[in-house]
Amino acid sequence: MRFLWIPIVATNAYAGCGVLADTTLGGLTASTLSGTYSIRKGILAMAKPDGVTAIAGNVIVGGGADQAILQWDANHQVADTASVTLIGPYPARLRMNGHSETLGPLVLSGDGDLSLGNDSAVVRFASSTTQSWTSGKRFLILDWNGASTGGGAEGLFFGSSATGLTPTQLAQVQFIDPAGFDPGTYSAALLATGEVVPTAGSAFDSWVGTGNGGKGLSGTDAALDADPDHDGIPNGIEFVIGGDPNPAHPGSHNDRLPTATDDGDHFVFTFTRMHEAAYLNPVVEFNTSLSGVWITAADPDNATLAIESGSLSDVVTVSIPKGNRASLFVRLKVSTQ
Numbered sequence: 001m002r003f004l005w006i007p008i009v010a011t012n013a014y015a016g017c018g019v020l021a022d023t024t025l026g027g028l029t030a031s032t033l034s035g036t037y038s039i040r041k042g043i044l045a046m047a048k049p050d051g052v053t054a055i056a057g058n059v060i061v062g063g064g065a066d067q068a069i070l071q072w073d074a075n076h077q078v079a080d081t082a083s084v085t086l087i088g089p090y091p092a093r094l095r096m097n098g099h100s101e102t103l104g105p106l107v108l109s110g111d112g113d114l115s116l117g118n119d120s121a122v123v124r125f126a127s128s129t130t131q132s133w134t135s136g137k138r139f140l141i142l143d144w145n146g147a148s149t150g151g152g153a154e155g156l157f158f159g160s161s162a163t164g165l166t167p168t169q170l171a172q173v174q175f176i177d178p179a180g181f182d183p184g185t186y187s188a189a190l191l192a193t194g195e196v197v198p199t200a201g202s203a204f205d206s207w208v209g210t211g212n213g214g215k216g217l218s219g220t221d222a223a224l225d226a227d228p229d230h231d232g233i234p235n236g237i238e239f240v241i242g243g244d245p246n247p248a249h250p251g252s253h254n255d256r257l258p259t260a261t262d263d264g265d266h267f268v269f270t271f272t273r274m275h276e277a278a279y280l281n282p283v284v285e286f287n288t289s290l291s292g293v294w295i296t297a298a299d300p301d302n303a304t305l306a307i308e309s310g311s312l313s314d315v316v317t318v319s320i321p322k323g324n325r326a327s328l329f330v331r332l333k334v335s336t337q
Contacts, residue, residue, distance in 0.1 A: 031053055036058045050074050055079065063110075067091045068091075084106050103124065105126045113176075116143045120154055157193070161193070167211075184202055186198035269332075275314070284331070286331075
């Protein structure tokens with residue numbers, strides 16, 4: 001049996017508080033504990049009355065053996081000057097549930113996300129330009145229902161001017177399925193008021209382009225189906241697997257190419273799927289020849305899918321039964337349609 005994979009693109013402790021399990025900070029009086037609060041695992045929910053401080057010190061979210069969540073069940077629960085640090089290796093999450101908050105600066109040491117709630121949450125971080133944001137880490141904004149020109153009912157701010165984030169930090173902020181946009185992942189823009197809003201350009205556009213953190217390509221070389229480094233892997237596939245299509249870096253990410261193995265009964269196809277590229281819905285297709293109708297591998301209909309999740313990417317393994325096929329061709333496909 002012959003196998004071939006083909007890439008294709010179509011157009012409260014007194015010194016602080018440590019949390020390792022689900023906990024709620026309630027009551028009617030403000031907390032005066034000034035140490036650092038560390039939510040390493042589970043959910044820390046803040047449910048004091050609006051404007052009554054539940055956390056008076058700085059906050060660290062993440063660093064445990066599973067995801068960590070800081071959750072707002074009322075408005076303004078954290079001291080206005082408290083810094084917030086998000087660390088890995090598991091997702092560090094801020095869940096607003098439609099509530100508003102004013103905070104100190106944000107430190108991004110691991111992947112994190114902010115879920116606003118598709119309501120009227122307004123979250124204001126202090127200017128964070130002097131804070132450390134680890135290269136390659138992402139701050140994802142979920143359930144955003146603001147105005148792309150700013151000033152909507154729901155909003156996210158860094159400082160009060162267009163200098164609240166550095167260009168590199170801004171490139172690490174992405175909006176997932178923002179209201180008023182087609183479903184997808186969008187880059188962020190920083191307005192003169194300090195408000196951060198999604199931009200019309202997609203995550204792919206930011207990744208492939210000449211802006212901060214981009215691959216430095218423009219014009220036809222930056223198209224989804226272009227192959228400017230002539231390695232046979234279109235830009236769209238490079239984006240999905242975490243490759244580098246810039247001709248100035250030939251072969252720099254060959255270790256990211258999909259692999260194909262035969263376990264006796266199945267053809268096993270494994271590829272990396274970067275989180276920022278998941279909105280392109282990459283699929284594996286197979287056929288017994290290079291012509292005719294290609295079949296999408298779907299679990300449980302005709303294949304078995306296994307996904308190993310990571311902080312920045314997933315490893316997707318697709319096992320296709322060989323049956324009595326004499327040959328099998330497999331391709332990875334992404335599309336904007």
